[in-house]
Amino acid sequence: MVFSSNVFLFLFLPVFLALYYLTPFKWKSLTVLIGSYLFYAWWRVDFLLLFVAVTVWNYWIGIHIANAESASSRARRWVGIGVAGNLVTLGYFKYANFGVDSLNAVMTSFGFQPFEIMHVILPIGISFYIFQAISYIVDVYRGDTEPTRRFVDFAAFIALFPQLIAGPVLRYKDLADQFAERTHTMDxxxxxxxxxxxxxxxxxxxxxxxxxxxxxxxxxxxxxxxxxxxxxxxxxxxxxxxxxxxxxxxxxxxxxxxxxxxxxxxxxxxxxSITEFWRRWHISLSSWLRDYLYIPLGGNRHGTFNTYRNLFLTMLLGGLWHGANWTFVIWGAWHGVWLSIERALGWGHExxxxxxxxxxxxxxxxxxxxxxxxxxxxxxxxxxxxxxxxxxxxxxxxxxxxxxxxxxxxxxxxxxxxxxxxxxxxxxxxxxxxxxxxxxxxxxxxxxxxxxxxxxxxxxxxxxxxxxxxx
Structure with a gap:
């Protein structure tokens, strides 16, 4: 289901909003969750199971991180397991076809027989909800947010249908207070x-x-x-x-x-400047890449060369996030090169x-x-x-x-x-x-x-x- 459709405008949205406003506040998260699952299942019901599994996995990981001592080896182990599970899921569904096709291109060029695998269907919105899940468990590990003890709130956050398919990439720490209390006014x-x-x-x-x-x-x-x-x-x-x-x-x-x-x-x-462009374009993604990729890589803390390397790698991976195609890798590299050049020339200031x-x-x-x-x-x-x-x-x-x-x-x-x-x-x-x-x-x-x-x-x-x- 898409926003720009008569089914959404004249059936789903009015029915959902009517039920949402009739629901007492303590049950609104459940209403949001059910409505969001129906919205997602309109595309394919079977991939809703993957969506629910990712949600349960990250909720469970968040609880274990919180129960471990802050910044302890046990907490680091849990966050590593959680991030790895998310990346493996994203990697399989988004990049398996790309990886096999690229490998087969090399193999056939040398005269070898190509591998054959079943074509993997890309679940809609998986890039966005996986990134949101990763930010949650990392923020819990860093102490930037308390782990939610209400599963329905966390599930509603991951599934929130307005941004489920194409963002913005939200972070639980920015919405936690709104799940606990928010206003509903005519204005x-x-x-x-x-x-x-x-x-x-x-x-x-x-x-x-x-x-x-x-x-x-x-x-x-x-x-x-x-x-x-x-x-x-x-x-x-x-x-x-x-x-x-x-x-x-x-x-x-x-x-x-x-x-x-x-x-x-x-x-x-x-x-x-390209630097300013990335402060203005897809802000939620660029800030996510900065906080969860560029800074963990070292940011600008370890010398000039490493700063340029980190900028380039961040944009290269950001390009790959957009799709399993060499075109996106080149596009990310293009922006990474110019971000590094601007950093060297001091052009990045607005x-x-x-x-x-x-x-x-x-x-x-x-x-x-x-x-x-x-x-x-x-x-x-x-x-x-x-x-x-x-x-x-x-x-x-x-x-x-x-x-x-x-x-x-x-x-x-x-x-x-x-x-x-x-x-x-x-x-x-x-x-x-x-x-x-x-x-x-x-x-x-x-x-x-x-x-x-x-x-x-x-x-x-x-x-x-x-x-x-x-x-």
Whole structure:
């Protein structure tokens, strides 16, 4: 089940919210848990068993860590067992096919027979809920959070359906107090509904409309430079509005249930360095990688070389987290290299003064990275890079023009206008949208009609999955 579907909007969500608000507070976690399991089981019932097993495993590990002496060898052993169990689960379901295919490519090149294994299906959302589970047991070990003694609260945290499929990557220590006590007010519900509608519009009206500009580029055998640059710009906008739209919807649903989640995006395309970009893009993941990977590797505590190594390894593994494909490994390495270069040159600091060359160069680097991030394989990415830099054909190909229309081009232009206007206003000017009268006007005069239009558009198309579901 996805948020951008009529089944979710007109059946699941209203029924769930009605039952949730009729339930006394002490039973609300159970209502959340049952609703989230139904939401997840809509995809595949059998993988719900894996989901429950991961939840039970990490709850059990957390109890054993808490019962051991803080920072003792026994506690370290339990956290090691817990993290290893989670990584083995993630590794098998996400990387078994990739590992065997890569090994077979090497073996066949030397004339050996390839291995044959049953194709492993990737459970939806596994990257997100495994990372949340790891953060819980590590935080218990560090003493950053008390282990929950109520299994239903922990299970509801892991399964919380607004962020279950594509984040934000939450941490139990940030929500523990909200499971114990949270408010349910009309103002919070209204704020959540507006945020949900905002994300829905970003996804359906903008991201889905410009998606064909991207798909048709990667379907071409010989794209021109114009095709490649327009399609790449379209993908940067599509991915941002699709993924930030999902995050807006998740945060909005959380507010409607009384939870306040962390923000996941903060105008990333106004960044003036790759370092700043990662402070603004997928914030929950970048902060997770920093706290649970970069710092444990040593961070910047052991000399210049080790700092660069740790930055590179963190981004390399962060790229691999996104998917079992060499394209994601290269994408992570690309960002890791530039993070190291910026650290060496001292470019990573944010500033209030706009430096157009720095901003344009950063966006150029991000755009180049998105090409291989989007490509199905390295060969497809090379095809697009060749078109961008070496084809010399600055007219759109006939095949590309036959596949696109003026509405898609206009929507792409509006998308970048919004990115630039909202982004640079946030960084360098007053945020007038936060004033109450502007917000009320925007909701009544702009957001509600756009949301209604989004529902009509959604009803006219067959399926509208989120891009980050594949991760």
């Amino acid at each position: 919070k519900f209204s704020e959540g509904a507006a945020r949900f509608m905002q994300g829905f519009v970003k996804k359906v009206i903008i991201a889905d409309t410009i998606a064909p500009l991207v798909d048709h580029l990667y379907a071409l055998d010989n794209p021109s430079a114009a095709d490649a640059w327009l399609g790449s710009l379209a993908y940067a906008a599509q991915l941002y509005f699709d993924f930030s739209g999902y995050s807006d919807m998740a945060i909005g649903l959380g507010l409607m249930m009384g939870f306040r989640f962390i923000e996941n995006f903060n105008q990333p395309y106004i960044s003036q 500033g209030k003064v706009l430096k157009p060359v720095r901003w344009a160069f950063t966006f150029f680097l991000v755009l180049l990275g998105w090409v291989i991030f989007r490509a199905a394989n390295v060969e497809e990415a090379v095809k697009v890079y060749n078109a961008m830099f070496f084809s010399g054909q600055w007219q759109f190909s006939d095949l590309y023009l036959e596949s696109v229309n003026s509405l898609q081009i206009a929507t792409l232009a509006i998308a970048y206008l919004l990115i630039l206007m909202l982004g640079f206003k946030e960084k360098f000017g007053a945020d007038i949208v936060r004033t109450s009268w502007v917000r009320r006007y925007a909701v009544s005069a702009i957001l509600l009609p756009l949301f209604a239009l989004s529902i009509l558009k959604l009803s006219a198309q067959s399926y509208s999955p989120f891009l980050y579901f594949q991760f």
